[in-house]
Amino acid sequence: MCALPSCCPRRYHFVAEKKSWAEAQSSCRQTYTDLATVASEGDEAELTDALGEHHGSQVWIGQYDDISSWRWSLQSESYYSEGETEFRMWASTEPHSIYTENCAFTNWVGTWGDIDSLLRTFLRSNCAKCKFLQFLNWS
Template sequence: MDWILNPILLSALCSLSSCVLQPEFVLFKEKKTWREAQSFCRENCLDLATIEDLGDIETVLRSVEGQYDDAVWIGLMKGEQRWHWSITEKDFYKKGEREDFIWDIQEDTGFNCGAFNNGTLFVRECITTQRSICFDGGKQGRDQYVHVANARTWIAARDHCRQFYTDLTSVRNDAEYQIIREVAGDQQVWVGLFRDIWVWSDQTLSSFRYWKTGKAVYTPSDGNCGALMKSVSGRWGERLRAEKHPFLCKCGLTMMHLKMTISSQDAVLEENLPAMKNDLLIQIKKELAEKGVNVTELQWKSFVRATKQN
C-alpha cells in the first residue's frame, strides 16, 4: 500500500495489510433459545458468532473450552438455498467471481454438488464417484490445478484435496475455466462447488463449514440452527431453535498495533508530528472502510521509553 505521508514517517510503519483484524468472540453461559440469543448479541455486541475459517475455529474453541456441557449456539441458521465454493478465503475471489457460474443445464434435480466437464458446470448427486481437480495454493500457474484420477464422492474428494493440497478447485473466471478444461481433458470431474441452505445471522457470505465428520453436504432434517457440539469436539451439529443453550457472540474487532519509534532528537519530526499522525489516522480509517470494516473510534496511544541510567 502507498502512504501519502512525509517520507520520514514511512520507514517507521507497517503496512495495513500486515496488521491483522480479528473478531472477538464472547461466550455467554445463560441459556437462551437461538432467537433470544440472536437478540441479545445484536443488542449488546454485534451479532451471534460468524465463523469464517479454521483460524476462527481455533479462537472459538479456546474461548469455550471446558465451559459448556452440551451445545453452544452460533450464528448459523437455515435460510435460502445457494451455491458456494469450498475454498473460503475472501481474498481468493475478485468482485463477482464467487458467482461466475457457467452451467450446462442447471436442472432442479435436488442434488447439491457441482461437477465440471468440457468447460461447463453440472449439478450432480454428491455420492456419485468420479475424478476431481484439486487446487494447490503452494504452486503457480497451471501447476496449481491437480487432476486426481481416483474416483471419489464429493466429500471424499474434498477431504483428499484438503489433506494433500489446498482444497477442491474453484472456477472463478474465463481463464480458470479454460485451464481446468485442459487439465480435466474429456473427463467429468468434481470441483469445489456445493449447495446448502445455511446462512449466517449477520448475512456474511462465508461458505466455511465445520460439521461433524461424515455429515452430508445437505439433507433435510428437523434441526434449524447450528451449534458447537461438545460430543464431537466442538464441530457443528443441528439443533432446534427452541432449545436453550449458552451462546457465542461476536462482540467487536481487535487490531494489532501499528508501532513506530520517534526520536526526541528529530526536531523536524516533532514539529510536524501532530498533523502527520492525524493524516495517518484518516488514511487507516479509509483503508479499513474499503475492506468493509467500519471504525467508530481510532486513536493513538503514546508510550515513553525509559532511558537507562548509568
C-alpha cells in the same frame, strides 16, 4: 457470541442465561453485532479454545437454514473476506436437514451440527464487541 469486522481479531466470551437461538441472536444484535461467525479453521480453533472449562459443551453459532440453504445471520458483505461466507465444518453426519433442525451449533471438537432452536443455556460477556456463545443443555 457477537461478531467483529473481518479486520478485527475474533474473540469469544461467556455469561450464563437461557435463550432460544432467535432470542440469543436478538440479544446479541441489541448489545453487540450478531451471533458468532466462523469463517475459517482458525476461527473454529479459537472458538474451541475459548470453551476452556466448558470442554464438552455445544454452542450456538450464527449459521441457520433459511429453507433453500445454510447461511450466516450476519449478512453484511463488508464483514467477510473472499470465500468466508461459504466456510463450513459440518460433522460427517450433519446437517440432518430435518425440518425442525434449522439452527447450527459447534462443539469442543470443532465440528458443526444442526438442531432445533429451543431454549438452551448460553454465555456472553459485557465487552462492547464480542462473539456470542449459546450453550446447549441436553438434559
